[in-house]
Amino acid sequence: xxxxxxxxxxxxxxxxxxxxxxxxxxxxxxxxxxxxxxxxxxxxxxxxxxxxxxxxxxxxxxxxxxxxxxxxxxxxxxxxxxxxxxxxxx
Amino acid sequence: xxxxxxxxxxxxxxxxxxxxxxxxxxxxxxxxxxxxxxxxxxxxxxxxxxxxxxxxxxxxxxxxxxxxxxxxxxxxxxxxxxxxxxxxxxxxxxxxxxxxxxxxxxxxxxxxxxxxxxxxxxxxxxxxxxxxxxxxxxxxxxxxxxxxxxxxxxxxxxxxxxxxxxxxxxxxxxxxxxxxxxxxxxxxxxxxxxxxxxxxxxxxxxxxxxxxxxxxxxxxxxxxxxxxxxxxxxxxxxxxxxxxxxxxxxxxxxxxxxxxxxxxxxxxxxxxxxxxxxxxxxxxxxxxxxxxxxxxxxxxxxxxxxxxxxxxxxxxxxxxxxxxxxxxxxxxxxxxxxxxxxxxxxxxxxxxxxxxxxxxxxxxxxxxxxxxxxxxxxxxxxxxxxxxxxxxxxxxxxxxxxxxxxxxxxxxxxxxxxxxxxxxxxxxxxxxxxxxxxxxxxxxxxxxxxxxxxxxxxxxxxxxxxxxxxxxxxxxxxxxxxxxxxxxxxxxxxxxxxxxxxxxxxxxxxxxxxxxxxxxxxxxxxxxxxxxxxxxxxxxxxxxxxxxxxxxxxxxxxxxxxxxxxxxxxxxxxxxxxxxxxxxxxxxxxxxxxxxxxxx
Numbered sequence: 001x002x003x004x005x006x007x008x009x010x011x012x013x014x015x016x017x018x019x020x021x022x023x024x025x026x027x028x029x030x031x032x033x034x035x036x037x038x039x040x041x042x043x044x045x046x047x048x049x050x051x052x053x054x055x056x057x058x059x060x061x062x063x064x065x066x067x068x069x070x071x072x073x074x075x076x077x078x079x080x081x082x083x084x085x086x087x088x089x090x
Numbered sequence: 091x092x093x094x095x096x097x098x099x100x101x102x103x104x105x106x107x108x109x110x111x112x113x114x115x116x117x118x119x120x121x122x123x124x125x126x127x128x129x130x131x132x133x134x135x136x137x138x139x140x141x142x143x144x145x146x147x148x149x150x151x152x153x154x155x156x157x158x159x160x161x162x163x164x165x166x167x168x169x170x171x172x173x174x175x176x177x178x179x180x181x182x183x184x185x186x187x188x189x190x191x192x193x194x195x196x197x198x199x200x201x202x203x204x205x206x207x208x209x210x211x212x213x214x215x216x217x218x219x220x221x222x223x224x225x226x227x228x229x230x231x232x233x234x235x236x237x238x239x240x241x242x243x244x245x246x247x248x249x250x251x252x253x254x255x256x257x258x259x260x261x262x263x264x265x266x267x268x269x270x271x272x273x274x275x276x277x278x279x280x281x282x283x284x285x286x287x288x289x290x291x292x293x294x295x296x297x298x299x300x301x302x303x304x305x306x307x308x309x310x311x312x313x314x315x316x317x318x319x320x321x322x323x324x325x326x327x328x329x330x331x332x333x334x335x336x337x338x339x340x341x342x343x344x345x346x347x348x349x350x351x352x353x354x355x356x357x358x359x360x361x362x363x364x365x366x367x368x369x370x371x372x373x374x375x376x377x378x379x380x381x382x383x384x385x386x387x388x389x390x391x392x393x394x395x396x397x398x399x400x401x402x403x404x405x406x407x408x409x410x411x412x413x414x415x416x417x418x419x420x421x422x423x424x425x426x427x428x429x430x431x432x433x434x435x436x437x438x439x440x441x442x443x444x445x446x447x448x449x450x451x452x453x454x455x456x457x458x459x460x461x462x463x464x465x466x467x468x469x470x471x472x473x474x475x476x477x478x479x480x481x482x483x484x485x486x487x488x489x490x491x492x493x494x495x496x497x498x499x500x501x502x503x504x505x506x507x508x509x510x511x512x513x514x515x516x517x518x519x520x521x522x523x524x525x526x527x528x529x530x531x532x533x534x535x536x537x538x539x540x541x542x543x544x545x546x547x548x549x550x551x552x553x554x555x556x557x558x559x560x561x562x563x564x565x566x567x568x569x570x571x572x573x574x575x576x577x578x579x580x581x582x583x584x585x586x587x588x589x590x591x592x593x594x595x596x597x598x599x600x601x602x603x604x605x606x607x608x609x610x611x612x613x614x615x616x617x618x619x620x621x622x623x624x625x626x627x628x629x630x631x632x633x634x635x636x637x638x639x640x641x642x643x644x645x646x647x648x649x650x651x652x653x654x655x656x657x658x659x660x661x662x663x664x665x666x667x668x669x670x671x672x673x674x675x676x677x678x679x680x681x682x683x684x685x686x687x688x689x690x
Binding site: 063 | 333334336337342344350369391540550587
């Protein structure tokens with residue numbers, strides 16, 4: 001499945017695209033992403049637990065996981081996960 | 091004496107050439123603070139029925155009590171007047187150094203009425219305002235005007251100016267300052283043009299000017315330090331780390347696009363397949379050449395772009411999210427160089443990029459329907475650039491677009507084509523996929539706007555707390571809080587982006603220790619509520635009611651696409667709750683609310 005990375009995360013993964021094996025939850029998909037790019041981990045989740053850092057946003061098909069089941073949101077192989085570091089503007 | 095203020099307003103009558111000075115009455119500082127709040131009060135007192143482009147309209151150039159001080163992000167200047175675009179009261183703010191220099195030159199505000207017989211500019215220096223002949227400047231673009239006046243008045247000079255669009259009273263003409271910062275919305279530049287006022291020069295050297303003394307100096311410095319700590323530590327605002335600092339406001343492009351909430355091709359769709367090509371990430375990677383700053387701002391969200399060669403050769407600040415959307419997704423364009431060129435055009439002509447882009451997208455839809463005098467194809471950047479110029483100079487089809495998207499759509503025969511509210515074009519967030527911002531557009535007192543109440547902060551970014559973008563519950567209260575807080579911060583006058591890391595506690599502490607006025611966080615919100623209601627009351631006296639608090643028809647009848655597929659706006663549900671919270675009856679401020687807020 002596709003994990004898209006945006007903003008400053010592209011300084012770690014140029015192009016911002018990571019393909020991972022099908023995973024049952026967002027947390028599992030992120031773990032698979034971190035396995036490929038270990039430097040991402042500290043930019044996305046707490047160093048000692050699988051919990052998003054403040055204002056890091058993760059979407060599954062455009063829906064913020066905070067409005068779903070958080071990192072335990074189930075995903076399918078056809079889903080797209082998008083990860084955004086803290087960002088705002090206007 | 092209340093601390094912080096310069097205690098000096100200039101009243102300029104351009105018809106007679108007279109300039110008089112007076113302090114701000116103390117009770118008005120306490121009720122309206124400064125900036126937007128005081129400006130709205132002055133416009134209100136000038137009477138609601140004035141023709142916006144007549145000599146009788148009042149144009150207030152305002153700063154706030156914290157402007158030009160050590161308070162971070164305090165380089166904001168407000169132009170407050172009756173809008174020729176909407177017929178409402180409007181205020182439009184810009185950054186840079188102009189506001190700070192106005193304060194250092196000894197002023198809280200400059201209130202301009204009348205109309206000069208010939209083009210003039212004003213010079214603001216050392217507590218005085220003089221009126222000078224601008225015959226040689228009339229007809230010049232913003233950049234040439236600024237350059238000529240800075241050469242004449244020296245290095246400690248800031249200049250705000252109108253371009254050809256303002257001279258011709260294009261209804262969405264902007265006041266610009268020397269760093270491509272725009273007081274963009276509502277047509278304030280047209281009001282300047284109607285008065286034959288080409289520019290205002292602020293001459294002041296901070297080191298030579300004694301700043302107003304904080305009432306509680308040590309406490310003020312502590313309050314500033316606390317606020318700055320929050321900005322530097324804030325995940326969203328942290329210098330060189332947060333997305334806003336690194337990519338500018340256009341860091342939002344991918345987020346809104348991924349959420350299926352990026353209005354595309356005049357709102358037919360809510361996702362742009364080439365969205366990444368026009369994102370802040372891409373502009374930084376390909377065209378960014380520098381990162382300019384505003385007064386006292388560690389965030390430096392501005393990004394200067396340069397197209398070094400070719401037909402789109404240009405150099406300009408700053409491809410904001412709204413501009414990238416308006417010239418990009420909304421018009422089916424993903425040519426970054428062409429977009430940069432059109433931004434450069436707008437900055438030099440003095441045009442609001444949001445209104446321009448929305449007008450162009452409307453024209454593309456109208457062209458498909460055979461309603462335009464000439465063909466305007468989706469994504470035709472050559473044609474767009476030509477129309478930007480024609481709009482500024484009011485030539486050809488540009489003499490229709492110059493009235494703004496809403497009026498132009500009406501003239502072309504189908505008002506529903508315009509993505510506008512109360513005559514002003516909407517910004518870059520789709521109200522189908524993000525419910526709360528739709529309520530914000532509908533109830534904004536200056537026409538469609540994201541900066542009256544930025545619910546996106548909560549609905550997308552999750553600050554100060556997260557809400558679900560797809561639901562309507564709680565959005566009325568969320569919006570009201572944002573609207574009242576922003577009315578206060580616009581009156582201080584600090585940048586909206588400070589609110590990403592600070593709240594009413596921090597802002598009230600800065601004002602309290604600077605001025606000595608006992609303003610608690612609750613009182614700050616009350617001042618904001620008073621200002622918001624005064625604006626609404628002014629609009630009510632101009633005939634605006636609940637029927638004007640609506641959205642473009644498309645957002646109720648044509649569902650969003652992609653990751654917001656099937657969604658439409660449920661404005662009616664939120665609006666009912668919002669009116670109850672506001673104490674308004676069908677969009678009209680009640681007598682009880684007017685009394686409660688001491689507005690009558």
